[in-house]
Amino acid sequence: MNEAARVTGRLAPDQGARDAALSALASRFGDRMSTSAAVREQHGHTTTWHANMPPDAVVYARSEDEVAEIVRICAGHGMPVIPFGTGTSLEGQVNAPFGGVSIDMSQMNRxxxxxxxxxxxxxxxxxxxxxxxxxxxxxxxxxxxxxxxxxxxxxxxxxxxxxxxxxxxxxxxxxxxxxxxxxxxxxxxxxxxxxxxxxxxxxxxxxxxxxxxxxxxxxxxxxxxxxIPEAISAGVCQFETLEGACSAVVATIQSGIPVARIELLDELQVRASNAYSKLTLQEKPSLFVEFHGSEAGVREQAELFGAIAAEFGGGEFAWAREQEARNRLWQARHDAYWACVALRPGAKAIATDVCVPISRLAECIMKSREDLDRANLLGPIVGHVGDGNFHVSLLVDMTDSAEVEAAGGFMSRLVDRAIEMGGTCTGEHGVGHGKTKYLAKELGEAVDVMRAVKQAIDPGCIMNPGKIISPDEQSSLVREPT
Incomplete structure (x- = not known):
């Protein structure tokens, strides 16, 4: 049994119940159930700095009826159930801190x-x-x-x-x-x-x-x-300053231009993406933008955005009008995380996100950049800034305890800053077990309502325990079966 289970034992079944559940699942699902270390570790690890937390077994479901059967078996033995998609979550959502059964949904793909x-x-x-x-x-x-x-x-x-x-x-x-x-x-x-x-x-x-x-x-x-839009046009606009790029985003959204995508890369992220994705951009803060609509509409949107960008120090557009060029541009954006990983070989990339009202975006990003520099941390900034959401990918030497501590301190300050500006601890990564500690500050007594909902729907706390609501809080919610 892993450490988390020992700390809050009520969320983990005893060994007898665990063995009974696994025996029942094995007899029903045969070779579609695996207890091999490699498969379990694959399902207990995400792109996060949290430790690998493997389940006791992985079962590959092929239908809704099979999922229901797996859940009933697990419920009967108090066994945790962790749904698994592709494992790309960033806050440990698929980790199994109390063991249990990972239901791999990849074969339910119709x-x-x-x-x-x-x-x-x-x-x-x-x-x-x-x-x-x-x-x-x-x-x-x-x-x-x-x-x-x-x-x-x-x-x-x-x-x-x-x-x-x-x-x-x-x-x-x-x-x-x-x-x-x-x-x-x-x-x-x-x-x-x-x-x-x-x-x-x-x-x-x-x-x-x-x-x-x-x-x-x-x-x-x-x-x-x-x-699919009649016309799609994408391009890159580079800025002299990070503040100028952020301010251009705010002005664009406030002007009501229906931009389809507007992505920020700071100069450090541009450096990383140039090296990893073979781009040839100047190492300056950049906005990747895309417009959807009719030919005339796209042209008008691009012209309006160009005028706004120029006001804040934006240069000429580098257009990617052909689909192949657009795909290359957006693939580079999607590969930003892996580009960061390559920027400091041997370091762990810790991706975190916050989201703030659009009017506070520039201020939040600039203060976060200053915070990174003061803490002497390497952390490219990239984000879906059109809705106030941005990410910091900290590159941390996990063997350096002082650096790990500095990274944790920065992430806490980042969240505090976002919440104080009327924002949220996560715009899209989710809570998992990485951000449970921030919910009370952000939502106050609403977290009590979340606990009540969890207890009413899942009184045994078998459904992905330890996520959203902290493990200690969930342990106190468990009602023994009658």
């Missing part, structure tokens, strides 16, 4: 229906965003939520993912019309319909979107789609 006339589709949770868009392309449709990684749709919903298109198309909370989920007792619920709006009862869809698997396992999603 696109069940597409309704072009209604601009929606129905998919299983293991479908990845790239696979979905490849399937939709011939029908003139696309799914716009783009967190960068080729994440699964179920995982994106569970973490309420966002991404480069969010400034125009919203986040997963806007994209999911309804879903089906297996609840902690094995029941299957449907949270809504394909209708574009509803006033029928509590909004259970929004409750499940962003719950990080702590309330149930998503098994089907109905998604809002969009038509």
């Amino acid at each position: 696109i069940l229906a597409v309704h072009p006339e209604d601009l929606d589709c129905v998919v299983e949770p293991g479908v990845t965003r790239k696979a979905l868009n490849e399937y939709l392309r011939d029908q003139g449709l696309f799914f716009p939520i783009d967190p960068g990684a080729n994440a699964s749709i179920g995982g994106m919903a569970s973490t309420r993912a966002s991404g480069t298109n969010a400034v125009r198309y919203g986040t997963m909370k806007d994209a999911v019309l309804s879903l089906r989920a297996v609840m902690p007792d094995g029941r299957v619920i449907r949270t809504g319909t394909r209708a574009r709006k509803s006033s029928a009862g509590y909004d259970l869809t929004r409750l499940m979107v962003g719950a990080e698997g702590t309330l149930g396992v998503i098994t089907e999603l109905t998604l809002r789609l969009h038509g």
Whole structure:
């Protein structure tokens, strides 16, 4: 049993219950259940600085009925259940601090229906965003939520993912019309319909979107789609100062220009992306932008943005009009994390994010840059700044205790700064177990309501325990089965 389980034992079953659960699962799922160390470690590790926390077993589900059966077996033995999509989450959402069973959803990857006339589709949770868009392309449709990684749709919903298109198309909370989920007792619920709006009862869809698997396992999603724009134009605009780039973003959004993407890379991130993605940009703060619409509309948007950028020290656009050039540009943006990793070989990249009201964006980024410099930390800044969201990827020598401590101090100050400006501790990475300590400061007594919801829906605390609500708090919520 791992350290977290020893500290809060009520969230972990005793060895007898654990062995019984694993025996029942093995007899039912055979070679689709694995207890090998390599597979378990793969499912207990994310791109985060948290320690690897492997589950006791991994089961590969192929249907909603199988997910329900796995959950019922686990519930009967008090065994934790951790849904797993592709493992790209950044705050330890798929780690298993109390052991348990990881339900790998990758084989539930069917696109069940597409309704072009209604601009929606129905998919299983293991479908990845790239696979979905490849399937939709011939029908003139696309799914716009783009967190960068080729994440699964179920995982994106569970973490309420966002991404480069969010400034125009919203986040997963806007994209999911309804879903089906297996609840902690094995029941299957449907949270809504394909209708574009509803006033029928509590909004259970929004409750499940962003719950990080702590309330149930998503098994089907109905998604809002969009038509592929007639014209798309993208480009890079570089600035003399970071403050100028940030101010241009704020002015653009406040002017109502319907920019589809507007991404900030500070000079350090540009250096990293030049080296990793073979770009040839000057090492200056840069904005990657994209416009969608008609030919005339795109041209007008670009001209308006260019005029605003010039006011804040922006240079000439480097346009990427052809699809291949646009893809190369955005692939470089999506590879920003890996570019950071390559910037300091041997260091651990610790990605964190905050989101603030757009009017405070420039101030928050500038103060964070100054904080990094004072702490002598290497941390490129990049972000979906059109909606006030930015990321810092700290490059830390994990063998240097002083540097690790400095990194932790910076991240705490970053969150405090964002919250004090009316923002949030996470715009899109989610809480996981990495940011549970910040929720009370951000939301106050609302966290008590979250605890009550968790206890009412999952009284045994088997659903991804230790995430969103801290382990000690969840341990106190556990009700013994009657």
